[in-house]
Amino acid sequence: MGIEAGIDWADAFDNMGHVPEAAALIAQGAEDAQAFREGAANASFDLAYGPGARQKLDLFLPVGRPKGLSVFLHGGYWHKLSKDHWSHMAAGALARGWAMAVPSYTLAPEARISDMTREMAQAVAFAAARVAGPLRIAGHSAGGQLALRMACKGGPLAPEVAARLVQVVSISGLHDLRPLRLSPLNEVLRLDEAEARAESPALCEPVEGVKVTLWVGGDERPEFLRQAGLMSEAWGGTPRRVIENGRHHFDVVEGLAAPASPLVEAFLG
Known part of the structure; x- marks a missing residue:
């Protein structure tokens, strides 16, 4: 499983440059998230898991007893954004009776990706101690990598905690981190070869009994489509791969906010 030569890796990972409305969508997401928090009937904010x-x-928390715990891990190429941009991603889960935890994590360059992996395990354990039942984890972009590391x-x-995990959904995730070492992003991420391998789900073995869905937009950069296929092959073809046509990197995650969406069905159904 090598890295193809002759690719412009700066361009391959340049989602912002290929979606003109990306900055506006991120800003709108932050507004939607704030409005969602302000209207949340049963929520606890800024709980310290570390x-x-x-x-x-x-x-x-939903109305009534939760069916279980869902968790959403945000993206931002491991060095941007926070939980406060994504609160509204809990809407679909809440409507279907699931609790949802949305954590932040220490960003690069202060933290390495391996540190973030450990932090997300802490966050999941913290939330799981407060909500009983099965556990489902979704992550977008960098969060997709972090979500799959839990599996x-x-x-x-x-x-x-691992014994409760039944489903992981990586939404436009990166699963082989080695190409990032050839990208300008590595000036911030500081990945070396050993860490890139250790933190790549595609280079790890899956735990048994956990369903995995790889969800990617049809209008994504080719590298993200390639990585979804690579991940499916790496884990023996058992992960379900879904290409949502007409969606790009910044709007493919929006289905989590819609209770009847195919993405929510894949996550919670």
Whole structure:
């Protein structure tokens, strides 16, 4: 599973440059997230799952007893954004009776991706101690990589938490991090060869019994489509791969906010 030569890796990962409305969509998402928090009937904000300034999560609870716990891990190429941009992603889960935790994590260059993996395991364990039942994790972009790391054999979740994990959905995730070392992004991420391999779900083995869905927009950059196929092959073809036509990197995640969407069905159905 090598890295193809002759590719402009700066362009391959340049989602902002290929979606003219990207900045406006991110700004609108932050507004939608704030409005969602202000209207949340049963939520706890900025719960500290660790001592770090960004080691906080928001926990949204449905009406009645939750069916289980869902978790959304945000993207931003491991060095941008926070939970506060994505609160409204809990809407679909809440409407279907699931609790949702939305954590932040320490960003690069202060933290390495391996640090973020450990932080997300802490956040999931923290939320799981407060909400009983099965566990489902979704992540977008960088969050897709972090979500799938929770489903890797020998991964960071404590055994009692891992035993509850039934579903992981990577939405436009990156699953082989080695090409990032050839991108300008690595000036911030500081990936070396060992960490790039260790933190690549496609180079790990899956735990048994966890369903995996790889969800990607049809209008994504080719590298993200390639990585979805690569991940499916790496884990023996068992992950379900869905290409949502007409969607790009910044709007493909919007289905999580719609209770009847195919994405929510794949996540919670």
